Every structure is written in C-alpha cells, then in structure tokens.
Amino acid sequence: RPEIDRTALRDLLLSSLAPGTVVWNHKVTAARALEDGRHELAFANGTTTAVDLLIGADGTWSRIRPLLSGAVPQYCGISYLELRLSDAPTRHPDAAAVVGPGILFALSDNKALMGHGGQNIHLGASLRVPQDWITASGVDWSDTDAARNALLKEFGDWSAELTDLIRHCDQGIVPRLIFALPIGHRWEPSPGVTLLGDAAHVMSPYAGEGANLAMLDAxxxxxxxxxxxINTGQAQTNQAQTALAQYEAAMFPRARAAAEASAAGLDLCFADDSPRALLDFFTGMPTSP
Known part of the structure; x- marks a missing residue:
C-alpha cells in the first residue's frame, strides 16, 4: 500500500488534463433539475449553466447529493487537528526520524497522533470528544501558539518524542470534525445525475480508502x-442512464464494504485500551511467504 502526498497526486492529475478542462472560480452553490431533463448549476460568482450530465464529485457537503438523497453526514465522535512539519528532514530531523517515510500510528486512551511522513510530515492530533468540543474549548484555533498549548495539554502525559511533533509544527493548525454518511448509503437512479467519491460515500479515514475509492469511482x-x-456527444438519454446504472451497481457494494471497514477501524484506533486492538489486528494479518 504505497502512499503519495495528496498535493503531488493532485498535481499529477491536473497536469494530465488539457488546459481549460478545469474551470476555476466556479464554486457550486446550488443545483436543480430542469423540465427538459438537464440540470442547472448556480455558482458563487453569480453565473449559471445547464448540463446534460451532472456528476457530483464535490465532497462531504455536496451540493449535488440532495438531488438524489436526503442523507446528511453525521459526526463520528472524532475531532481532528491538522498539523504539518514542512521540509522535515532538514528543519526537523528528529521528527522525521520518529515518523519515518510511511505512516505513524500513536494511540492511547481515545487519542491519536497519526499521519504520513516523508519530506513534509502531515499529521492529525485526534480525540474522541463531543461535536462541540472545538468551539466549546474556548481555544482560538487560528492562534497557532494557543492551539499548540491546548494540544500539548491534551497530550501532556505522552512521550516528548511525540509531543515534539505538536510543539514544532508549522504555523496554522486546522481543526476538522470527522463526518460520515450512513453505511450503505445509496439512492434510486435518476436521469442525468450521479455521485462519486465523498459526495457518494464519505466515511471516516480509518481504513485509508477515501481517495482510493474516489479514483476508482471516477x-x-x-x-x-x-x-x-457518451464521449461521442451523440449518446441518447437511455444510453447515459445505462452507463450510470452500470457504475452505481458496482460502486454501492464496494462503498458499503469500505464504510464498514472504516467504522471498525475508528473503533480499533479510539478505545480505552488502544493501541491493543489495532496491534492485535495487524499481528493477526497473514504475511507473505
């Protein structure tokens, strides 16, 4: 399971497209079905457009999903503070040595420091807390020094090797809440519109399948x-709907299995006795001969 930095992945994908394929400054604010079977998109810049085929790939809080489903992502019980240590081998060699080039799991008492190493370390300091913890804490999370101090207090009894990852992180600690759609989320076929990635099946990150699923969906x-x-521009509506149905039939069960694994992974990582359950999981996996 090799890892890749998300920025590098994004750049690879964007650079493979012809100029102008992605049109920036067009954040979707609303979508509605038109009487002729097309869909109209409204953008934050005040413009609109009508499309024959609409693919909602717009993430957790998709503006397209309500055309197909009334499901709303729910808080998973985990709040996540995003940390980065840039140019780690040069600026933070001790941190780079602790995290290494792969994935770090540091778990205890419903708390975690997890993330990816390499040239730029990308970590999350995560806690199982109520949904309003970020706002109710009284911490100004936009003040990096205040945010660091709050996290160092939460992880006060952890090893200095690990808390140094918080102590020396870059400016800008970003609070995030982990949300997921119901396991097995699906919708009835609707002409001219479908979803992929997090818009279709956002889940917690604790099976590591979110980006993988999105790319496979696409x-x-x-x-x-x-x-x-459909790529010829000559397809009829029934051909487009056949294509969407074919895609959705394979995507729904795949997404359900990944969502189940993600929910189970969350409970492995965030428990009173963690990391025991996660260690048991990994040591119980078959090894290659």
Missing amino acids: TELALALVEHG
Missing part, C-alpha cells in the same frame, strides 16, 4: 460512459 464511471458512447 475510473469506472468514465469507462462506463465511454462504453455507452
């Missing part, structure tokens, strides 16, 4: 559209 949807002639 690939299989593209292949289905090409198979049914």
